[in-house]
Amino acid sequence: MSSDIGTVSSSKNFMGLDENKELLEAPAPAAVAVQETPAKKPGPEIGESESCEDEDGEAMIQLGPQCTLKELSEKDKDDESLRRWKEQLLGSVDVNAVGESIDPEVKILSLAIKAHGRDDIVLPISEPRKGKAPWFTLKEGSRYKLIFTFQVSNNIVSGLKYKNTVWKAGIRVDNTKEMIGTFSPQADSYSHEMQEETTPSGILARGSYSARTQFVDDDNRRYLELNYTFEIKKDW
Template sequence: MSLDIGLSQKLGLEENSIEGKDGITEEMLCRKMNMVNSIDTEEENDEEDDEKIELGPQCTLKAQLEKDKDDESLRKWKEQLLGTVDIESIGETVDPEVKVLSFAIKSPGRTDMILPIPNEGKPKGVWFSLKEGSRYSLKFTFEVRNNIVSGLRYSNTVWKTGIKVDNTKEMLGTFSPQVEPYTHEMGEEITPSGFFARGSYVARTKFVDDDGKCYLEINYAFDIRKDWQPI
């Protein structure tokens, strides 16, 4: 969720038309959320198509272990990837299941801000607020079930007043199913500061694998303010 990209040059004086003393109104927020659903959709789809990797047909974990079982190096690699997974308890499911359990925003000297994940993928109102010029990092936990998920990646696109101001992508990796959830923390970022940086934003976050399967998509709004909101 990197935003340190020279917002004042991108936004010009449009900030005066949307930022009030207490941020955006509910009506403005609704218009912005509708707008983000149509902005750059074709461009974003083209980017995802270019990145999609053809991996061939999926097979169950048991079938994967049977493949090349006489190849010592491949067998050891598969055992290392799977770790202590109980193959017998997984069954014959082909498709992996990835569930994002929680989001948290970490900032030095502050209690982690835990963000509830809505079932419908669209948090109501402003999902969270950040202080301008503050250091922060995003941490999330997720679980993997049934099968190996290959090339899981995170992407986050941010708009302000209809202008795309950030497009972050990060490869998380390949994960085997396990009982305990995985945890991933993004690198530390600094929120932009100044008059043009403050105000409301809309964003779209996705978790997608190498097959192009999307496990979570969240469309939301957030604010950058002069100070942190009380916890």
């Protein structure tokens, strides 16, 4: 499965595979020569950004030290353009009500699969996964979208991302990563709709799959991790 409201959906094949093709893992990328660069002074200066890598080796940008929302609202009050930017970012957030926590809190409230011609499949994420029973079943060749809602509190969450890895018979067949966005804390929940996907069809596509879904941010905070199995069948 792949993941702000209003995103234009586009159809693509499930797990990047064409129908009736064998499930094969993509070859590893060729080695790239690394050129030495001059030593750099530790830590960014004020106004500078620092590049680092997440747990998957992907580059991330850290925009200086974090601060609480109260500290952010108090900074550079005489800068009109910055004040307007902060108003747009924070909206109607009451900075005195969210406390003085540096770390944001993101709670995934619901996950649902919306398939054509069928009622939504609501996945009970609050319940612990027990045993190896499949969490859900998809029909081969069917089109569907993943929809989830979440709530942000305490502080701004920067670069919230959805990651999903799928295996079949021990072979990795999909590794999806999608940027969701940056969100300020608010009482109302946010909703996000993923791009439409199509499950593969054919005898090779049918069967049981194992998967791991994660929601993380730019600072590699992990807000949810789900390990589960699902099936693709000839019919629902």
